[in-house]
Amino acid sequence: MKKSEASRRRILDAAAKMFRDKGYAATTLNDIARLARMRAASIYYHFESKDSLFAEVMDIGIDRIHDQVRRAVAALPDGASHRRKVHTAIETHLATLLKHSDYTAANIINFGLAPAPIRRRHRGRREAYGDYWRELLGAAQAAGAIRPGVDLSLFRLFVIGALNWSQEWYRPKGKSIAELADDVTAMVFDGVAGEG
Amino acid sequence: MKKSEASRRRILDAAAKMFRDKGYAATTLNDIARLARMRAASIYYHFESKDSLFAEVMDIGIDRIHDQVRRAVAALPDGASHRRKVHTAIETHLATLLKHSDYTAANIINFGLAPAPIRRRHRGRREAYGDYWRELLGAAQAAGAIRPGVDLSLFRLFVIGALNWSQEWYRPKGKSIAELADDVTAMVFDGVAGEG
DNA sequence: ATTTCTAACGAACAGTAGTTAGAAAAATGG
DNA sequence: CCATTTTTCTAACTACTGTTCGTTAGAAAT
Numbered sequence: 001m002k003k004s005e006a007s008r009r010r011i012l013d014a015a016a017k018m019f020r021d022k023g024y025a026a027t028t029l030n031d032i033a034r035l036a037r038m039r040a041a042s043i044y045y046h047f048e049s050k051d052s053l054f055a056e057v058m059d060i061g062i063d064r065i066h067d068q069v070r071r072a073v074a075a076l077p078d079g080a081s082h083r084r085k086v087h088t089a090i091e092t093h094l095a096t097l098l099k100h101s102d103y104t105a106a107n108i109i110n111f112g113l114a115p116a117p118i119r120r121r122h123r124g125r126r127e128a129y130g131d132y133w134r135e136l137l138g139a140a141q142a143a144g145a146i147r148p149g150v151d152l153s154l155f156r157l158f159v160i161g162a163l164n165w166s167q168e169w170y171r172p173k174g175k176s177i178a179e180l181a182d183d184v185t186a187m188v189f190d191g192v193a194g195e196g
Numbered sequence: 197m198k199k200s201e202a203s204r205r206r207i208l209d210a211a212a213k214m215f216r217d218k219g220y221a222a223t224t225l226n227d228i229a230r231l232a233r234m235r236a237a238s239i240y241y242h243f244e245s246k247d248s249l250f251a252e253v254m255d256i257g258i259d260r261i262h263d264q265v266r267r268a269v270a271a272l273p274d275g276a277s278h279r280r281k282v283h284t285a286i287e288t289h290l291a292t293l294l295k296h297s298d299y300t301a302a303n304i305i306n307f308g309l310a311p312a313p314i315r316r317r318h319r320g321r322r323e324a325y326g327d328y329w330r331e332l333l334g335a336a337q338a339a340g341a342i343r344p345g346v347d348l349s350l351f352r353l354f355v356i357g358a359l360n361w362s363q364e365w366y367r368p369k370g371k372s373i374a375e376l377a378d379d380v381t382a383m384v385f386d387g388v389a390g391e392g
Numbered sequence: 393a394t395t396t397c398t399a400a401c402g403a404a405c406a407g408t409a410g411t412t413a414g415a416a417a418a419a420t421g422g
Numbered sequence: 423c424c425a426t427t428t429t430t431c432t433a434a435c436t437a438c439t440g441t442t443c444g445t446t447a448g449a450a451a452t
Contacts, residue, residue, distance in 0.1 A: 003428080004428075004429075007429075007430090023219065023221060026220075026221035026309065029410065029411090030409090038429095038431090039432080040410085040411090041410095041412080041431070042429075042431070044410095044411070045428085045429060045430070046429095049410080049411080050409095050410065109309065112305065113218065113219040115222075141390075144391055145389070145390055146389065146390055150383070154371070154376070154379055155383065157365050158358045160361075161360075161361025161362060161364065162354045162355070162358035162361065164357075165353075165356075165358065166357060168308050168357065175350070180350070183350055184350075184354060187346070187351065187354065187384065187387075188383065188384070188388060189388060189389040190387040190389055191383075191385050191386040192346045193279070193342065193385040194342055194343045194344070195340055199399070200399075203399075224438085224439070224440085225439080226438090234400070235400075235401060236440080236441090237400085237441080237443095238399075238400050238401070240440095240441070240442080241398085242399090245440080246439095246441090394451100394452080395451080395452070396449100396450080396451070396452085397448105397450070397451085398449075399446100399447095399449100400447090401444105401446075402446100403445105404441105404442085404443080405441080405442075405443095406439100406442105407441105408437105408438090408440105409436100409437080409438075409439080410436095411435080412433105412434085413432105413433090413434085414431100414433090414434105415431080416430080416432090417428100417430070417431080419426105419427085420425100420426080420428085421424105421425090421427095422426105
């Protein structure tokens with residue numbers, strides 16, 4: 001009862017990588033099977049269908065980033081400023097997306113184009129992560145770390161959107177993820193305007 | 197010599213819409229043909245292949261937004277501030293993407309997952325648009341409208357990324373595009389930080 | 393009136409997709 | 423070592439993909 005677990009994991013890992021690289025529709029079960037060192041038909045011993053395999057990858061992806069971000073913020077010392085909390089959330093979101101998890105990357109790349117039923121099935125999990133950010137930013141605004149006039153809903157969509165889009169341009173040879181997180185946090189909190 | 201043009205256009209419009217809704221790989225020539233009120237085989241009278249049809253949609257998409265943004269900024273009165281120029285660029289980018297052009301929306305949705313040869317073919321056009329923004333922001337920084345320390349390259353990627361991502365959440369019933377542009381511009385120029 | 397061109401069609405092609413069935417191999421446990 | 427279960431395989435199926443082909447109805451040109 002151990003080999004099955006390992007194979008399942010190999011398939012999931014391969015699927016996450018392929019879905020991330022080529023997207024759901026363009027990824028074939030043969031692609032996944034090759035990467036997992038088995039035949040396409042064998043996948044059916046572990047998963048019901050391509051759809052259900054995809055759904056599981058998507059679930060893991062969102063759960064993972066939600067978990068990581070929540071955990072990292074919670075691990076901050078008790079007196080941590082709200083700005084620092086947001087900074088940590090940004091950095092962890094970026095790190096999970098760009099470095100640690102093919103699942104999360106696959107989730108974010110594929111969500112927009114995913115077939116409607118799958119997207120519906122996932123809305124709950126997505127919103128849970130969104131709600132966490134809502135809390136985080138709400139608390140920051142209540143404490144005065146974010147100006148009262150700011151539309152938090154837009155701010156959240158804007159920042160998370162910019163972070164998610166980083167998949168399109170991020171290359172490991174440039175700025176480190178920590179540096180990116182620093183710059184981005186400074187940019188959105190302090191703005192870029194000069195004296196002009 | 198007029199009917200052909202009209203059919204070609206109908207196919208392109210249908211393709212742009214389908215590619216935007218379902219993505220390149222998931223869109224079938226049958227989908228496109230149905231929307232264009234003809235049979236899949238007839239598409240081949242006007243286009244060489246699915247790939248070349250896709251390539252043309254992508255070209256039109258990037259050209260259109262580049263053109264619109266450039267035109268809108270150029271149309272500003274002579275003494276317009278750099279901040280106002282950037283604001284106009286943001287608003288026009290958003291409007292083209294979200295309201296005016298299925299082609300642009302299709303381009304942005306599909307670029308990341310597009311097959312490598314097609315992406316290569318497009319890098320030039322994409323960079324041309326990126327270069328325009330580079331100019332715009334460079335001039336703003338040189339004139340002091342953007343603080344000297346700001347990493348313009350990151351700022352550009354960050355802002356355009358956030359704008360592009362708006363496709364995932366924008367719904368016409370919420371804030372208008374003009375309002376969004378106002379808020380976003382204020383956010384990135386002035387920041388959201390409170391007294392804290 | 394005849395020929396040529398235009399724009400679309402239906403039928404069919406080869407290839408590949410996801411999927412199923414059943415045989416073969418590997419692993420397990422007594 | 424055998425019997426049984428677990429895992430993977432080969433082979434095949436159906437459905438559908440992008441694409442080609444030969445044909446056709448009508449318009450334009452001769």
